[in-house]
Amino acid sequence: MGSSVVVVLSSRKRLHQLKEQLASLSPAPARLVAVGAGETAMADVDELNPSIARKRRQKGMATWLMPFGFFAGVTFTFMTDLDTFAFAGEVGSHLIGGLLGLGSGLMGSYAAAASVSSDSDDRIRALRNRLEEGNWLLLLETATGVEVPWTRLQEAKPQSVVRLGDN
Structure with missing residues (x-):
């Protein structure tokens, strides 16, 4: 556009x-x-709804944070030689470490998306006030x-x- x-x-x-x-x-x-x-609701318009923009940012960040977290979790278990998940065996222990890293990447994408405010958030807030008037x-x-x-x-x-x- x-x-x-x-x-x-x-x-x-x-x-x-x-x-x-x-x-x-x-x-x-x-x-x-x-x-x-009597017209379209503001919440139904993507450009005027900050929560939709935040969800879009979260999904974008998750696409690279989750794989990075998985590989970081696997690498951490190899580097430290900890037997935290010894019940799962050597390969299972590394896999569980990777899955925990993957989950951390997912949580990080939510935290990062929520902490970043868009440049247009203030403008949208002003528009919402005008609409309420x-x-x-x-x-x-x-x-x-x-x-x-x-x-x-x-x-x-x-x-x-x-x-x-x-x-």
Whole structure:
């Protein structure tokens, strides 16, 4: 995707007018999502839901932390020659050490994903406050290489326009 912006509007009528105007543009925006009372819920929009972003970060981190943890657990059992899991035999002991390392990698991915706040978290919090004040939001995503129609957005007299990011 290209750019993502959220337009904050004070009336639902303006929201629908702007959405129709933007949809009729050539090229049309890649995505237009109306958010607010009677529209899509904010929690259903991935870009406006920090918990979805946190889950995505956790899964991404788990893909490399879990294998690393497994190999670190196996290496640790080889290096220390501890017989903590002697009941499982030599190979079983190393395998259990690796599985414990794998579990540690999984727990680490949750901790790391929860401790990192996204740059857009503050902007999303401000948008949520605007929504709770009775405003409506219009999420606009353009295709790669297509400029955001800034003039059209300003003509709608929005309360604010928040840039979420350029991809």
